[in-house]
Amino acid sequence: MQGNNHDDVRRHNLSIILRLVHRGGATSRAQLTRLTGLNRSTIGALVAELAEHGLVEERTPDPTKLAGRPSPIVAASGQVVAIAVNPEIDAITVGVVALSGEVYRTIRRATATSPTATEAVQLTASIVADLRREMSEYSIVGIGVAMPGLVRASDGLVRHAPHLGWVDEPFCDLLAAATGLPVVVANDASLGASAERYFGAGQGMTDLIYLNGGSSGIGGGLIVGGVVAGGRAGYAGEFGHTRVSSSSRTDSAGIAGTLEAEVTRDALLEVLGLRGSETDADALERALLASDSPIVHAEVARQLDFLAVALASAVNVLNPQLIVLGGFLAALHAADPDRLSRAVAARTLGAAFDEVQIAPALLGSNLLTVGAAELAFEALLLDPQEIVGNIAAQPVLGVRAAELVAATNLHDPHLPD
Amino acid sequence: MQGNNHDDVRRHNLSIILRLVHRGGATSRAQLTRLTGLNRSTIGALVAELAEHGLVEERTPDPTKLAGRPSPIVAASGQVVAIAVNPEIDAITVGVVALSGEVYRTIRRATATSPTATEAVQLTASIVADLRREMSEYSIVGIGVAMPGLVRASDGLVRHAPHLGWVDEPFCDLLAAATGLPVVVANDASLGASAERYFGAGQGMTDLIYLNGGSSGIGGGLIVGGVVAGGRAGYAGEFGHTRVSSSSRTDSAGIAGTLEAEVTRDALLEVLGLRGSETDADALERALLASDSPIVHAEVARQLDFLAVALASAVNVLNPQLIVLGGFLAALHAADPDRLSRAVAARTLGAAFDEVQIAPALLGSNLLTVGAAELAFEALLLDPQEIVGNIAAQPVLGVRAAELVAATNLHDPHLPD
DNA sequence: GTGATACGTTGCCAATGTCAACAAATCATG
DNA sequence: CATGATTTGTTGACATTGGCAACGTATCAC
Numbered sequence: 001m002q003g004n005n006h007d008d009v010r011r012h013n014l015s016i017i018l019r020l021v022h023r024g025g026a027t028s029r030a031q032l033t034r035l036t037g038l039n040r041s042t043i044g045a046l047v048a049e050l051a052e053h054g055l056v057e058e059r060t061p062d063p064t065k066l067a068g069r070p071s072p073i074v075a076a077s078g079q080v081v082a083i084a085v086n087p088e089i090d091a092i093t094v095g096v097v098a099l100s101g102e103v104y105r106t107i108r109r110a111t112a113t114s115p116t117a118t119e120a121v122q123l124t125a126s127i128v129a130d131l132r133r134e135m136s137e138y139s140i141v142g143i144g145v146a147m148p149g150l151v152r153a154s155d156g157l158v159r160h161a162p163h164l165g166w167v168d169e170p171f172c173d174l175l176a177a178a179t180g181l182p183v184v185v186a187n188d189a190s191l192g193a194s195a196e197r198y199f200g201a202g203q204g205m206t207d208l209i210y211l212n213g214g215s216s217g218i219g220g221g222l223i224v225g226g227v228v229a230g231g232r233a234g235y236a237g238e239f240g241h242t243r244v245s246s247s248s249r250t251d252s253a254g255i256a257g258t259l260e261a262e263v264t265r266d267a268l269l270e271v272l273g274l275r276g277s278e279t280d281a282d283a284l285e286r287a288l289l290a291s292d293s294p295i296v297h298a299e300v301a302r303q304l305d306f307l308a309v310a311l312a313s314a315v316n317v318l319n320p321q322l323i324v325l326g327g328f329l330a331a332l333h334a335a336d337p338d339r340l341s342r343a344v345a346a347r348t349l350g351a352a353f354d355e356v357q358i359a360p361a362l363l364g365s366n367l368l369t370v371g372a373a374e375l376a377f378e379a380l381l382l383d384p385q386e387i388v389g390n391i392a393a394q395p396v397l398g399v400r401a402a403e404l405v406a407a408t409n410l411h412d413p414h415l416p417d
Numbered sequence: 418m419q420g421n422n423h424d425d426v427r428r429h430n431l432s433i434i435l436r437l438v439h440r441g442g443a444t445s446r447a448q449l450t451r452l453t454g455l456n457r458s459t460i461g462a463l464v465a466e467l468a469e470h471g472l473v474e475e476r477t478p479d480p481t482k483l484a485g486r487p488s489p490i491v492a493a494s495g496q497v498v499a500i501a502v503n504p505e506i507d508a509i510t511v512g513v514v515a516l517s518g519e520v521y522r523t524i525r526r527a528t529a530t531s532p533t534a535t536e537a538v539q540l541t542a543s544i545v546a547d548l549r550r551e552m553s554e555y556s557i558v559g560i561g562v563a564m565p566g567l568v569r570a571s572d573g574l575v576r577h578a579p580h581l582g583w584v585d586e587p588f589c590d591l592l593a594a595a596t597g598l599p600v601v602v603a604n605d606a607s608l609g610a611s612a613e614r615y616f617g618a619g620q621g622m623t624d625l626i627y628l629n630g631g632s633s634g635i636g637g638g639l640i641v642g643g644v645v646a647g648g649r650a651g652y653a654g655e656f657g658h659t660r661v662s663s664s665s666r667t668d669s670a671g672i673a674g675t676l677e678a679e680v681t682r683d684a685l686l687e688v689l690g691l692r693g694s695e696t697d698a699d700a701l702e703r704a705l706l707a708s709d710s711p712i713v714h715a716e717v718a719r720q721l722d723f724l725a726v727a728l729a730s731a732v733n734v735l736n737p738q739l740i741v742l743g744g745f746l747a748a749l750h751a752a753d754p755d756r757l758s759r760a761v762a763a764r765t766l767g768a769a770f771d772e773v774q775i776a777p778a779l780l781g782s783n784l785l786t787v788g789a790a791e792l793a794f795e796a797l798l799l800d801p802q803e804i805v806g807n808i809a810a811q812p813v814l815g816v817r818a819a820e821l822v823a824a825t826n827l828h829d830p831h832l833p834d
Numbered sequence: 835g836t837g838a839t840a841c842g843t844t845g846c847c848a849a850t851g852t853c854a855a856c857a858a859a860t861c862a863t864g
Numbered sequence: 865c866a867t868g869a870t871t872t873g874t875t876g877a878c879a880t881t882g883g884c885a886a887c888g889t890a891t892c893a894c
Contacts, residue, residue, distance in 0.1 A: 009426055009850095009881070030841065042882050044842065061890090068840025069890040150768045159768040207649040222734070224641045224648075231641075231736025232624040235769040238733040243726050243764065246663045255764050309660050313730060316655040317639070319648025347660065347672050351567045351576040352652040426850065426881095447872065459851055461873065478859090485871025486859040 010046075013038065014384045017046055021056055022076045022099055022381060023198050028061065030071035047074050054139065055080060055099065055384055076100040080139045080380075083131065083181070084372035085124050086146040086188065087171075089114045089163055089216075094127045095366075096135065097373035099380075101199070103366050105131070117158070117169035125178035141387065142182035143175060144376030146191045146368040148219070153234025156185040162252055163216055184375050186230075188212075190237050191371030192326060192361070193221025194228050199370055200362035201324045208322040209314055210361070211239055213329035215276055217252050218260045222318065244309040262306040265328040271299045285331035300335045307332065308343030315348045315356055326361035333360060427463075430455065431801045434463055438473055439493045439516055439798060440615050445478065447488035464491050471556065472497060472516065472801055493517040497797075498555045500548065500598070501789035502541050502562045503605065504588075506531045506580055506633075511544045512783075513552065514790035516797075518616070520783050522548070534575070534586035542595035558804065559599035560592060561793030563608045563785040565636070570651025573602040579669050580633055601792050603647075605629075607654050608788030609743060609778070610638025611645050616787055617779035618741045625739040626731055627778070628656055630746035632693055634669050634677045639735065661726040679723040682745040688716045702748035717752045724749065725760030732765045732773055743778035750777060 016036055021027050027035075033043045050056040055077050061070030076099040084095040092115065095106040107127055115123065132140065149161025156172030176183040193202075193210035202208045206226040212219050218240035222229045229236050240260035241253055251260035265284070269276050272287050279287070288300065311323060325333045333340055337358070345353050363370060380387045433453055438444050444452075450460045467473040472494050478487030493516040501512040509532065512523040524544055532540065549557065566578025573589030593600040610619075610627035619625045623643040629636050635657035639646045646653050657677035658670055668677035682701070686693050689704050696704070705717065728740060742750045750757055754775070762770050780787060797804045 007880090013882090028841095033841090039883055040842070041844080041884085045882090063891095065892080066840075067838065067892045069842070069888095071841060150766065152768075160766070220734075224646045225644055227642055229641045229646075229735070231769075232738040232772060233736055233768070235766065236734060236736040238736075238766055238769060241733045241764070241766060242730040243661070253766055313659040314734065316658045317637075317653060317731065317734075318646070319650055319653040319655075321649040347658070349567065349577070349652065349655055349658060349670055351569075351650070352648075352655060355649060424849085430851090445872095450872090456852055457873070458853085458875080462851090482861080483871075484859095484861045484869065486857095486873065488872060 011383055011385060013042070013046055014050060015382055017043070017074075018050060018055060018076070018384050019381050021074050022101065022377065025101065026059070026073045026075035028071035028073050032074065050074075050384060053384065055380075078102060079137070080141060081135070082141050082373040082376035083128060083143045084146065084369040084376070085143055085175075086368045086372060087115065087120045087124075087164060088148065092120060092123050092127070093369070094124060094131070095369035095373065096131060096138075097369060099141075099377060101370075103369055104135075106366070106369055107131075114164055117164075117166050117171050117174065120164075121171065121174045121178050124175060128179050128181070140181060141380050142184065142376040143179065144191075144372035144374065145171070145175070145183065145185040146188040146372040146375075147171070147185050148188050148214075148216075150235045150238075151185050151187050153186070153230050156183070158185065159235075182376075182379065184378070186234070186372075186375055187219070187221065187237060188368055188371075189219030190221035190228055190230065191375060192219075192363075192367050193223055193237070193324070193371075194374055195363055195367050195371035196324045196326075196361055197223050198374065200367070201359045202322050205321050207318065207320045208324060209239075209311075209318065209320045210237075210324045210326065211311075211329055212361070213263070213265060213325075213327035213332070215265055218263065218329070222320075224318065239310055239314065242310040242313060244306045259306060259310040263303045263329075263332070267299060267303070268328065268332070271296045281327055281331055284328055285334050288331055288335040300332060301339060303332055304336060304340045305343050308340055308347060311340075311344050311358075312347030315344060315353055319352050320356060323356065323358045324361050325358065326367065330360035333358065428800050428802060430459070430463055431467060432799055434460070434491075435467060435472060435493070435801050436798050438491050439518070439794065442518065443476070443490050443492035445488040445490050446475075449491065467491075467801060470801065472797075495519060496555050497558060498552070499558050499790040499793035500545060500560045501786040501793070502560055502592075503785045503789060504532065504537045504541075504562070504581060505565065509537060509540050509544070510786070511541060511548070512786035512790065513548060513555075514786060516558075516794065518787075520786055521552075523783075523786055524548075531581055534581075534583050534588050534591065537581075538588065538591045538595050541592060545596050545598070557598060558797045559601065559793040560596065561608075561789035561791065562588070562592070562600065562602040563605040563789040563792075564588070564602050565605050565631075565633075567652045567655075568602050568604050570603070570647050573600070575602065576652075599793075599796065601795070603651070603789075603792055604636070604638065604654060605785055605788075606636030607638035607645055607647065608792060609636075609780075609784050610640055610654070610741070610788075611791060612780055612784050612788035613741045613743075613778055614640050615791065617784075618776045619739050622738050624735065624737045625741060626656075626728075626735060626737045627654075627741045627743065628728075628746055629778075630680070630682060630742075630744035630749070632682055635680065635746070639737075641735065656727055656731065659727040659730060661723045676723060676727040680720045680746075680749070684716060684720070685745065685749070688713045698744055698748055701745055702751050705748055705752040717749060718756060720749055721753060721757045722760050725757055725764060728757075728761050728775075729764030732761060732770055736769050737773060740773065740775045741778050742775065743784065747777035750775065 020035055029043055033040050051058055056074050057077055059073040061072055064070060078098045078100045080099040081096050084097055086093040091108050091110045093108045096104040147158055148163045150159040152159050158166050158169040158171045160167055172183050172185040189212050192212055196202045196210055197208060208223045210221045220239035221237040241255050241258045243257050244259050245257045245262055247257050249261040250256045251258045434449060437452055446460055450457050468475055473491050474494055476490040478489055495515045495517045497516040498513050501514055503510040508525050508527045510525045513521040564575055565580045567576040569576050575583050575586045575588050577584055589600050589602040606629050609629055613619045613627055614625060625640045627638045637656035638654040658672050658675045660674050661676050662674040662679055664674050666678040667673050668675045
């Protein structure tokens with residue numbers, strides 16, 4: 001419940017314009033006036049301010065076939081970048097994404113064992129330090145981390161990442177201390193949801209559900225009323241633990257009969273006679289489509305029916321516009337789209353399922369990179385004027401990263417000093 | 418993606434202040450400055466404007482024990498009212514609620530049979546006409562309708578109200594035409610959720626789930642990130658059709674093994690040997706608590722465990738702060754609160770259930786009246802300046818209501834003319 | 835080249851919130 | 865009861881911002 005003053009108006013308008021050119025790509029000033037409803041002169045002034053701060057660039061107009069003075073094209077800057085980090089069991093991926101949306105680099109550094117939080121921080125910080133040296137002419141707004149686990153939204157604490165074996169790790173604060181950059185952490189599937197929403201299958205949608213099937217389970221994220229729904233603490237989106245059967249098969253959290261227990265990539269690989277380590281989602285999909293084994297079909301049908309139970313509940317409760325399926329769930333869906341659709345329809349209220357679409361994720365390997373970068377950009381998009389002052393002033397801490405990690409134990413009273 | 422201009426600032430600030438005094442009760446101007454962060458002089462001007470329009474009243478300061486000049490108390494007007502309507506199978510309830518929050522009247526008019534939409538419109542319009550004559554010195558901002566069924570948010574069309582046997586009824590438009598007042602319709606359980614959120618068990622909460630158990634099924638509503646989540650079309654909140662068992666028992670929509678099929682008031686009444694028509698929620702709760710029959714306990718346990726399955730899924734997906742149970746579900750919960758809590762905990766991720774509370778609804782018989790009135794007030798709260806001009810200028814159409822209904826068939830090409 | 839069209843640019847204006855100075859109302863103290 | 869401290873309302877000057885209208889400019893069609 002906060003009041004608005006003058007500054008807020010300016011802030012809001014700058015934010016809106018930067019969002020439009022960031023998410024919608026290069027846009028003419030004339031289009032911006034139409035989209036925002038603001039006056040031509042206002043748009044001119046606002047764009048000039050953004051350009052002055054180096055956040056957008058104005059290009060000469062595209063040749064158009066229309067009469068009238070051509071309007072300059074406003075594009076998000078390619079010089080302003082965010083760093084995306086995704087820790088996994090066997091590797092850490094670091095990406096560099098420009099405000100213009102372009103993914104400049106993705107660096108995947110394999111690890112021998114599943115990294116501890118401190119190891120992950122050190123490795124990430126050293127990659128980031130290298131990147132900063134190489135890309136010294138770019139402005140880095142911050143680091144976004146896609147974490148496979150529950151992340152407390154209030155302070156970025158990694159409550160539980162079963163995949164990595166982390167419990168209550170202040171990864172966010174550690175990485176911030178090690179790099180000197182602002183760091184924001186969120187659940188990977190939630191970031192996948194927002195990436196698909198802004199740049200993938202869900203463009204322009206306000207209510208969507210994203211479900212991702214990985215080798216170790218099923219995660220998800222939701223967009224409700226146009227905003228990413230994190231829930232009270234940020235743990236929302238755990239569709240994998242929805243109960244779908246009365247079997248005693250348990251999932252990674254030890255709960256029986258859940259979606260994650262019944263619908264697994266391993267079971268699909270087994271009936272196909274494939275190895276997980278050699279099979280990505282595309283290969284799995286091809287194999288499923290190519291197979292004419294009745295055993296495979298039966299397993300696909302079994303899993304789809306369980307998936308339908310979970311989706312139906314979600315549709316009844318959330319009435320989304322779109323369900324996006326990623327990872328092996330996309331392959332499963334592709335194997336028999338009609339079956340899934342019919343099974344969901346049978347378990348939902350007619351009206352609620354009316355306009356629901358089920359679609360595969362469009363963003364492939366860049367999904368989490370884009371999503372995590374988006375997270376890092378959020379502060380800038382929210383208040384361009386405020387943030388822009390900081391990003392230029394950041395010293396390159398890079399080399400000292402490892403020392404800093406060792407020296408700093410932020411927010412963790414349990415560690416000895 | 419809209420730009421902000423000057424008018425929006427004023428509109429927003431007026432809206433904030435009116436919301437604060439409406440939802441939070443009488444508030445001193447000094448408190449308003451602190452809550453909004455606006456300047457003293459600005460608050461003064463804004464409150465004066467609201468007072469001038471008759472939306473708030475300034476009272477002499479409460480005697481306080483603090484030094485300093487006492488600050489005038491700003492209270493929402495008691496002269497500005499909304500009309501709340503709740504059609505049911507056997508009656509129509511019409512309430513009058515002031516902007517101050519006070520419920521002035523509730524009129525329950527029984528019907529011999531379940532009313533058709535047209536009958537419901539006529540009956541409602543005649544009650545409203547009487548009310549307007551009796552309350553001619555009050556300003557009516559509009560009518561809010563709590564509908565037991567799916568309501569399309571975009572135009573208020575009642576898609577399906579199984580209870581009443583309505584399908585695709587333009588109740589909203591018909592009632593608007595019959596009364597000449599603005600009418601807004603929404604699902605009853607969603608309104609219950611927002612009523613509990615603003616004035617009941619969920620005050621100040623941003624993420625809550627509301628589940629209501631009625632004689633004919635289970636409905637619900639959700640608040641996600643501080644806003645009522647309607648989903649794409651407005652059908653969100655149908656928790657009753659979540660699958661909780663593999664039994665073949667079907668619910669009102671014909672879906673098997675759902676919460677609504679397994680958890681029913683009738684089954685509780687049966688083991689208690691009670692009659693539904695004579696037993697309200699309080700009586701049911703007393704009977705459950707008083708009973709020492711093992712059959713009753715077993716049925717309570719059975720139902721609680723199924724309820725836990727549905728709640729657990731919802732907790733995992735939505736990570737709410739609070740679950741509010743109304744109707745017979747409150748009685749069920751009261752009968753064995755620990756069992757429900759433990760059963761939900763067993764099926765949820767530890768972290769996600771950490772801070773979740775389960776509580777009975779606090780608003781009793783006024784729940785839907787308050788919720789529906791809130792819906793009608795929403796337009797005024799959103800833009801006090803704009804709406805206030807209209808409410809004074811409305812002619813009293815009352816007497817001609819029935820004729821208007823007969824003469825107007827809005828948005829319904831299927832009716833003969 | 836001329837006109838039509840669409841858009842950027844410029845200077846002026848109105849609306850609004852902030853601020854500082856002052857006035858008013860209360861309590862505590864003697 | 866007078867005085868001071870404290871808190872808050874009130875008032876008028878002020879800065880910021882977006883809207884607006886007039887004008888300039890760049891393109892297309894003929």
